[in-house]
Amino acid sequence: MGILREDQRAKYVFAIVIAALVSVAYFWWQSWQALAVATDCVYVLASGFCSLLAFLVVRRWGFRGKLGAVHFGLLVGIFFWFLGDLSWTVYETVLRIPIPYPSFADVFYLGAYIPIAVGLVLFLRTFWSGIDRKAFIGGLSLGLFFFLLTCIVLIGPLVMSSEDLLTKFFDVAYPVADSILIVLSIFVLVNFKGGKIAVAWVWICLGLFLAGLYDIMFGLGTLQGWYYSGHPIELVQFYGYICLGLGFYEQRGVLST
Helix, strand or coil: CHHHHHHHHHHHHHHHHHHHHHHHHHHHHHHCCCHHHHHHHHHHHHHHHHHHHHHHHHHHHCCCCCCHHHHHHHHHHHHHHHHHHHHHHHHHHCCCCCCCCCCCHHHHHHHCHHHHHHHHHHHHHHCHHHCCHHHHHHHHHHHHHHHHHHHHHHHHHHHCCCCCHHHHHHHHHHHHHHHHHHHHHHHHHHHCCCCCCHHHHHHHHHHHHHHHHHHHHHHHHHHHCCCCCCCCCHHHHHHHHHHHHHHHHHHHHHHCC
């Protein structure tokens, strides 16, 4: 028991230290000429590590039980994010294309939402009979409020912008997909309490929430022209990767007991 608590403490301390170091580095590097290259590498490492942890969960869990397909959906989605981060890095560092948006990387980024959303829906379906009615209404209300807020603040201006059709498609598709992801994440957080895997799913849903929030901020930044590669708002996505990593690590610990 003492060893388990020590392991838990070490894990969280490690995550806090990494988050703090990367945060300091982001602000320290702002005047650095290789800012985009450095921050792109941070993203690739973070999403790659999350993909590895998600793979280890699927490898241990397999397709056994009701959660096998859920974990596989999350793995595919996180791996697509990794491929998107890797493609974005190739565009910026090898092809010398700053802020490659839209690009082939967006195919991976946008494609990731489908398996992740399917995984969350399957997860909710698994525990549907035990969901409290008040929690259901509360989660649905919070999610719909966020979705309407996103429509008013971001989707409307994006539709009315003068960008080309392809860019406008991605501009609108991202906030819609992000809103759905955030709604599902909030719904799981509000309705799923207790049990051995509850802590892991709190971290996973928090990570997905931050990822969706960052994409909405990214869309707003590109629309208004203040976003650049290496902007500090990217830390929101990085914190999301840390939360996802903690969640998958917790899942492995639960499955091994």
